């Protein structure tokens with residue numbers, strides 16, 4: 001008698017992890033911290049973040065005359081670096097969904113009278129639904145943005161879509177280290193320096209989010225896989241700042 005083996009493959013239901021903070025709450029958070037964001041970055045990183053941002057812009061491959069995007073531009077740090085890199089014949093678009101952050105960026109543009117800054121424009125929009133055509137940009141930077149969007153794959157797909165073939169995306173963020181010692185150092189600094197200093201501005205909860213957002217983030221290797229899954233032909237994650245930060249360079 002033949003026995004018929006019956007298999008029923010119950011669908012593997014992956015419980016989607018709920019983001020630690022809804023998108024609207026992240027938008028509100030960055031709007032609240034906008035007035036002190038730049039100063040706290042300088043104080044809390046002892047100015048080092050400017051070195052990491054300069055490296056990220058260099059890794060983007062942006063050059064004289066390029067048409068480039070600074071995604072999740074905030075107060076515009078990377079956009080201003082890109083503006084100097086691409087010059088008066090280039091074009092820099094800074095996109096963010098926080099109007100308050102963009103207002104800071106725009107006021108900084110008006111205060112600093114660099115000729116190249118005429119190549120800058122600011123767009124209020126969502127990184128998960130970019131208002132640009134396919135294959136539009138020669139380079140894209142995303143400084144401390146990917147960790148803050150609620151759908152990292154969707155963001156990477158959008159970056160891929162609007163990037164020209166052969167061009168690069170350079171994505172700077174905190175490094176979610178696999179090294180327990182580094183993770184503990186990073187966490188200790190946030191708990192014992194960053195949050196207490198931010199508490200002085202009534203922003204302790206906003207900067208506590210920093211730690212949980214890093215815990216929710218992806219490791220360097222996972223970021224490389226995410227980029228390849230989104231369609232990029234190559235992706236490499238470089239640790240900077242003693243492993244506290246990391247920069248993903250993905251080529252379309």
Ligand SMILES: C/C(=C\Cc1cc(O)c2ccccc2c1O)CCC[C@H](C)CCC[C@H](C)CCCC(C)C
Pocket residue numbers: 033037040041042044045046048049144147148186189190194206207209210213241244
């Ligand atoms: C520019 C930096 C962080 C930007 C940033 C990103 C976020 O996702 C936030 C979320 C909520 C609030 C604020 C931010 C935010 O500012 C990196 C430097 C600034 C950091 C706030 C300081 C981090 C300190 C490091 C753990 C250790 C720095 C070591 C340095 C060599 C002294």
Ligand SMILES: C[S@@+](CC[C@H](N)C(=O)[O-])C[C@H]1O[C@@H](n2cnc3c(N)ncnc32)[C@H](O)[C@@H]1O
Pocket residue numbers: 026027030031071072073074075076077078095096097098101125126127128142143144145148149150
């Ligand atoms: C930590 S700030 C980074 C700002 C700037 N790139 C820098 O390096 O200082 C993160 C920025 O991402 C923006 N952001 C987060 N999610 C976004 C989304 N879905 N669309 C557009 N901007 C977003 C926030 O408003 C905030 O200005």
